Each structure stands twice: as C-alpha cells, then as structure tokens.
Amino acid sequence: MGKVKIKRKSTLIDMTAMSDVTVLLLTFFMLTSTFLQKEPVTVITPSSVSEIKVPTSNVAQVLVSPQGNVFMSVLGDADPENAEEWGSEPLRKEVLRTAAADYEKKTGKKLGITPMDLEKFAKNASFGVPLEKMHEFLMLETTKQDEFLGQTADKPVLIGSLRPKDVGIPFKDIVYKDENGTPIATNEFQIWMRAIYNSSNPNIHDAIQKGEGIAVKSDRGTKYETIHQVLDNLQTIKMNKFSVMTALKTESD
Amino acid sequence: MAQIEQSSGGKKKKGAQKKMAIHVDFTPMVDMNMLLITFFMLCTTMIKSQTLSIALPTNEKLEQTELQKAKESEAITLILDTDYDDNGNVKGNTVYYYAGKPEMELNGNEVVSSNLEVTEFLGNDGATQQGIRKILHDRNKDVLAEVEKKKQEWRDKKITEEQFQEAAKKIRNSDQYTRPVVIIKPMAGASWESVISALDEMQINQISRYQLGTLTDVDEAMVGDYKIKHAKK
Numbered sequence: 001m002g003k004v005k006i007k008r009k010s011t012l013i014d015m016t017a018m019s020d021v022t023v024l025l026l027t028f029f030m031l032t033s034t035f036l037q038k039e040p041v042t043v044i045t046p047s048s049v050s051e052i053k054v055p056t057s058n059v060a061q062v063l064v065s066p067q068g069n070v071f072m073s074v075l076g077d078a079d080p081e082n083a084e085e086w087g088s089e090p091l092r093k094e095v096l097r098t099a100a101a102d103y104e105k106k107t108g109k110k111l112g113i114t115p116m117d118l119e120k121f122a123k124n125a126s127f128g129v130p131l132e133k134m135h136e137f138l139m140l141e142t143t144k145q146d147e148f149l150g151q152t153a154d155k156p157v158l159i160g161s162l163r164p165k166d167v168g169i170p171f172k173d174i175v176y177k178d179e180n181g182t183p184i185a186t187n188e189f190q191i192w193m194r195a196i197y198n199s200s201n202p203n204i205h206d207a208i209q210k211g212e213g214i215a216v217k218s219d220r221g222t223k224y225e226t227i228h229q230v231l232d233n234l235q236t237i238k239m240n241k242f243s244v245m246t247a248l249k250t251e252s253d
Numbered sequence: 254m255a256q257i258e259q260s261s262g263g264k265k266k267k268g269a270q271k272k273m274a275i276h277v278d279f280t281p282m283v284d285m286n287m288l289l290i291t292f293f294m295l296c297t298t299m300i301k302s303q304t305l306s307i308a309l310p311t312n313e314k315l316e317q318t319e320l321q322k323a324k325e326s327e328a329i330t331l332i333l334d335t336d337y338d339d340n341g342n343v344k345g346n347t348v349y350y351y352a353g354k355p356e357m358e359l360n361g362n363e364v365v366s367s368n369l370e371v372t373e374f375l376g377n378d379g380a381t382q383q384g385i386r387k388i389l390h391d392r393n394k395d396v397l398a399e400v401e402k403k404k405q406e407w408r409d410k411k412i413t414e415e416q417f418q419e420a421a422k423k424i425r426n427s428d429q430y431t432r433p434v435v436i437i438k439p440m441a442g443a444s445w446e447s448v449i450s451a452l453d454e455m456q457i458n459q460i461s462r463y464q465l466g467t468l469t470d471v472d473e474a475m476v477g478d479y480k481i482k483h484a485k486k
Contacts, residue, residue: 012276012278014279015278015279015280015282015283016279018279018283019279019282019283019286022283022286022287022290023286025286025290026286026289026290026293029290029293029294029297030293032297033293033296033297034297045302046445046446046449046450047449048303048305048449048450048452048453048456049453049456049457050303050304050305050306050453050456051303052303052304052305052306053303053304054302054303054304055304066341211306211307211308212304212306215304218445219445220343220444220445220446221337221341221342221343221444221445221446222444222445223335223441223442223443223444223445224333224439224440224441224442224443224444224445224447224448225441225442227445227448228439231309234309235309235310240308240309240310241306241307241308241309242306242307243304243305243306243307244304244305244306244307244449244452245302245303245304246302246303246304246305246449247302247303248302248303249453
C-alpha cells in the first residue's frame with residue numbers, strides 16, 4: 001500500500017479580482033464625491049418635503065449655531081471662465097476689502113487688514129469673528145483658528161486678545177454716526193451682507209435678488225428667538241427672499 | 254490571472270533556463286485602494302441638502318394693514334412651542350391654533366375660556382392626515398381636491414409635468430376656492446425644527462397664503478393660561 005500523498009497547495013490568493021473591484025469603487029467615490037465643507041459647528045438641519053437642491057455657486061451661507069453665533073461662508077462663480085474674476089477666492093478678497101472699508105468709514109477705527117490677511121481669508125471656507133479682531137484672527141495658524149471657532153462654553157479658548165465672546169459675527173445693532181452726525185443703526189452682519197450683494201460679481205447679486213443666493217442653515221433645536229434676530233437683520237436690509245437649508249424628509253417623518 | 258503563463262509545450266532543451274510563472278502580488282495594491290476608498294467614503298456627502306425658499310415681508314411697517322385684511326373666516330393662527338429636555342434637546346413640538354380672531358373670556362385676571370386648541374405635528378398615518386395636517390387639509394380641501402384631479406390627469410399622461418405645475422399654481426392662487434390664510438407665530442422658545450415643519454405643512458397642503466408673524470399679548474396670555482391648566486405632572 002502506497003501512502004496517499006497530500007499535495008501541498010500554495011496559499012497564495014489571487015488578489016487581482018479584488019483589486020479590480022476596489023479600483024472600481026474608488027473611481028465611483030472619487031467621481032461622485034463633493035467634499036464636506038469645514039464648518040465651525042456641526043448642525044443637523046430640519047427636514048422638509050422641498051426638493052430644491054442647494055446651489056453650489058454664487059451663494060452666501062449663513063450658519064446659525066445653537067449657541068446663537070453666526071458664521072458665514074461665501075461661494076463665488078463656479079464657471080471656470082470667470083474663476084479669475086468672480087471665483088470664490090477673488091470674491092472673498094473683495095468682500096473682506098469692501099466690508100473692512102465700510103466698517104472703517106462708519107466707525108472711524110482702523111482695522112489694519114494686510115494683503116497677507118486677504119490671501120489667508122480667501123482660503124478659509126467660513127468666517128465668524130468681529131471685524132475688529134479679524135487681523136489678529138487671520139494671523140493665527142489654521143489649527144488655532146479652528147480651535148478658537150469650535151470652542152464650547154465649558155472649554156473656553158483664549159488666544160491673544162481673542163475672547164470666547166469674539167466667536168461669531170456680531171448681529172446686534174450698533175448706532176454709528178455718519179459724516180453729518182446722523183446716527184445710523186447697522187451691524188457687522190449687515191455690512192457683510194451688503195458687501196457680498198454689492199460685489200462686482202453680477203451673478204451673486206442676481207441670485208440674492210431671486211432668493212437663491214442666501215441660504216440660512218441652523219440646527220433643529222436652535223431656538224426661534226436666535227434665528228429671528230438673524231432673519232430680522234435680513235429683512236432690515238431688504239433681503240427678504242432667501243432659502244433655508246433642510247434635509248430631505250423621510251417616510252417616517 | 255496574475256501570473257503570466259509561459260509556454261511549457263515542446264521539448265525541453267538542454268541547458269534552457271527553468272521557466273517560472275511570474276506572480277504579481279496585488280495585496281498591497283488592494284490595501285492601498287481600500288484605504289483610499291475609506292477616505293473618500295468618510296469625506297463625502299452623498300445626499301446634498303435641500304433648500305426651502307422663504308419670502309418675508311420687509312421690516313417697514315406697511316404690511317400691518319395688509320395683515321388685518323385677512324378675512325376672519327379664512328384666517329388661522331398657529332402658535333408654535335417646543336419642550337426641551339434637561340440637555341437642551343428637543344422633546345416635542347406643540348402647535349396651538351385658533352381660527353379667526355383670538356377669543357378669550359376673562360374673569361378678572363383669570364381666563365375662563367378661549368378658542369385656543371392644541372395639536373401636534375403628526376404627519377400621515379397611511380393615507381389619513383393627522384394632527385395639524387388634518388386641520389389644514391380640511392380648511393384647504395377645495396384646492397387640494399382640484400390639485401389632486403390635475404395630478405391624476407398628469408399620472409394618466411394627459412398633461413405634461415410643466416402643465417401640471419402651471420395648473421397647480423393657478424389653483425393655489427385662485428380666488429374661486431375658500432383658501433385659508435395661515436399666520437405662523439413661533440414663540441421665543443420654539444425650535445427651528447418646528448418652524449420648518451410648519452412651513453412644510455404649507456407646502457404639503459398647497460397653501461399659498463401664509464406668513465410668519467409675531468406673538469401678541471393676547472396670544473401669550475392664552476398659551477400661558479393653557480399651560481397652567483394643563484401642566485404636565
């Protein structure tokens with residue numbers, strides 16, 4: 001009787017098929033992906049039956065955090081032909097320049113925004129500090145900036161002269177005096193919105209007029225009194241047509 | 254597959270080099286791909302968020318008179334309020350509503366009776382409306398019935414989608430039907446979710462005339478009184 005020889009099989013597994021599948025999946029994800037925008041606070045938007053998609057260009061997004069801080073982000077024209085002039089980065093630079101000039105004119109304070117600041121500002125997706133602290137804020141490293149904007153009440157972050165109260169764009173009315181001494185009530189939120197509206201990009205101007213250019217985003221649990229103040233500001237500057245970011249309602253809702 | 258077959262047919266010549274199958278190990282490639290896939294999966298948003306458009310009146314106090322114009326029989330006021338748990342999370346949204354003018358009988362400072370009623374956002378139970386949706390649905394049933402007729406025509410492919418949208422818009426804004434005027438008044442503590450839900454109900458029920466209003470003292474008194482009388486134990 002001869003011994004039955006057990007043939008030793010190689011343990012090599014052919015990975016080619018696996019590799020094929022992963023490459024396919026990878027291609028799919030790369031092509032369909034739109035990157036999550038970095039936001040200072042994460043919010044869960046309420047759901048609605050509306051099926052209008054959020055525009056990805058020519059939009060000013062107003063983010064209201066549950067704590068009542070307001071952040072903004074501006075997206076310029078998506079058309080590559082206009083990228084030089086009206087793309088997101090040139091638009092942001094222009095907006096900061098206009099807003100700073102407007103603020104300096106109204107308050108007589110000097111902000112000292114340098115060309116370096118403009119460059120840095122253009123790179124940031126969203127912003128939310130008072131104009132007075134903008135220069136100091138922009139001098140910080142990106143990680144420090146995120147840390148500052150994302151701070152919570154029980155873990156305050158103090159950097160230089162930046163205090164927890166400096167998070168968010170001020171939207172409470174301050175009375176300024178113009179050249180003739182007539183008091184005007186306005187605030188930085190309105191200054192920003194006007195700067196965006198009056199930018200040299202005509203498309204964002206049209207979009208705001210149509211009501212597609214402003215998207216208000218807030219958490220489900222944010223109290224109405226907080227958002228009401230923001231909406232009230234928009235009404236004051238006659239931007240009373242705007243959209244609200246929502247998630248798609250599911251069957252169970 | 255991953256190896257290149259080399260012909261082994263024919264006679265082996267003496268001195269010919271031993272032919273080896275060439276294996277390419279794809280494992281590192283797969284590892285790397287998996288990592289990239291994970292990265293893309295985590296960094297992408299598959300569902301783009303939707304928007305709901307809102308038009309508010311200007312802050313100039315002109316529209317106050319316009320507001321009064323709403324016929325009493327058509328007007329319905331929704332007052333929104335929200336309960337929060339200890340962590341500040343939304344526990345539930347309440348809708349107080351009254352038709353026409355607020356009516357309240359006072360005995361000294363005490364509210365004896367009012368036309369305030371209470372419901373919730375309940376959505377649908379199968380095909381039947383519940384909660385506030387039912388109330389709004391009943392008030393706008395003429396319009397809804399007409400729109401439903403047009404929708405059926407569209408489903409039967411008698412009209413195109415554009416025609417349907419056009420017709421629906423006409424019906425929504427037509428004066429032939431009794432249409433409600435809804436005034437949404439969120440209380441200071443109402444959650445954003447409840448405001449959006451209320452605006453959403455307008456869309457669902459094809460209501461074209463609605464506005465966001467501010468609470469009056471009478472509204473506050475009625476809701477305050479209701480809360481005291483129906484305090485949760």
